[in-house]
Every structure is written in C-alpha cells, then in structure tokens.
Amino acid sequence: MGFTPLEGLVMGTRSGDVDAGAILHVMERSGMSAAEMNRELNQKSGLLGLSGGSADMRELLDREQRGDADAALAVEIFCRRARHYLAAFVAELGGVDAIVYGGGIGENSPEIRRRITGGLQWAGIGLDLDANMTCVGSEAGIGLPHSRAAVLVVPVDEGSVIAGEAFTLLAH
Numbered sequence: 001m002g003f004t005p006l007e008g009l010v011m012g013t014r015s016g017d018v019d020a021g022a023i024l025h026v027m028e029r030s031g032m033s034a035a036e037m038n039r040e041l042n043q044k045s046g047l048l049g050l051s052g053g054s055a056d057m058r059e060l061l062d063r064e065q066r067g068d069a070d071a072a073l074a075v076e077i078f079c080r081r082a083r084h085y086l087a088a089f090v091a092e093l094g095g096v097d098a099i100v101y102g103g104g105i106g107e108n109s110p111e112i113r114r115r116i117t118g119g120l121q122w123a124g125i126g127l128d129l130d131a132n133m134t135c136v137g138s139e140a141g142i143g144l145p146h147s148r149a150a151v152l153v154v155p156v157d158e159g160s161v162i163a164g165e166a167f168t169l170l171a172h
Helices: 020-030 034-043 046-051 057-065 069-093 103-108 110-117 129-134 158-171
Strands: 098-101 150-153
Touching: 020 034, 046 057, 046 069, 057 069, 057 103, 057 110, 069 110, 098 103, 103 110, 110 129, 110 150
Parallel strands: 098 150
Antiparallel strands: none
16 A cells, blocks of 8 residues: 555455556546545445446456456456566565465455466465365465465454554553
8 A cells, every 4th residue: 555545456446556647537538526536546446346336256256257247357457466466576575485365355265366376386386276265264374385485364353453452542
C-alpha cells in the first residue's frame, strides 16, 4: 500500500494500480469530478467493477466455471497482479524464505493459490498440488519439498488482533 489503499493489488472494490493517465482520460471524457472518481476507484472498481457485479472470489470462480467472461477477466487480473507483486518482491529481495497465504482468499481458495504460485517455477518455488487442494481454512505447508521457499497457508484473525490492540491502547 502506498499513500492510499489504491496502490497495489486489485481488491474487492478498489482498483489497485491504475495508470494515472487513464484516470485523467476518463475524468476529461466523462466530466467526472475528483470526488466521483475517488468513489469509483475505492468503491466500484476492483473485482466488483471488473466482473460486473461481485467482489466475492467464490462467486467469481463459480461464474468463471459457467463461462462468464467478465468473471474470468476479474479472476485473471487478480491472479496476474498478485503474481506480479510476488515475483517483484522475490526478485527485489534476492529470494524469500516463505510465501504465506492468509485472509479469506488466501486461506480458502486452492485454485487462486495455484494460479498465483504456479507462475513462480523460475524462482525455484513449487506448489504441492495435492496438499494445496486439500488445504482449506487450516494451517498447512503446501510447497514442494525441494522448493527454495516454503509455501504456507496460515489462518488470519485480523478482528481479534485489532480488538486486542485497541484494548491495549484504551487500557493505558
């Protein structure tokens, strides 16, 4: 994330990285105000905007299976951008010790993990397809034994962490 949550990956309703020139082009052609563009980029873009109606990856994968081209595009862009950032960080760091999937999609979507990690063989990172497919919502190692980096699924409970931190701050 950069100055705002808009930088980076495509999210449920946020655009992720967008060429600033494209934003200016849309604003000039449509007469859209800065406030309207802000709303579009933060609340109506991402998976929701790309798919034409859903920010839920489970629904998008189901729609993709039924031949929905918009859902397929949203899923492909999500995976491609995640793989892009992951590969960039692996290259920038000269390798990594682990790739960790967490959160709703990371914990519960073996298909998305396969599509993202499947493009990293060049970096010596392999995914155990059987382990990946059987891991849903639980902690597990899903990388191949000879991988340069471990590939893990780790359940995340952001709500409890935030509540604990808030409690700690309020208690002082």
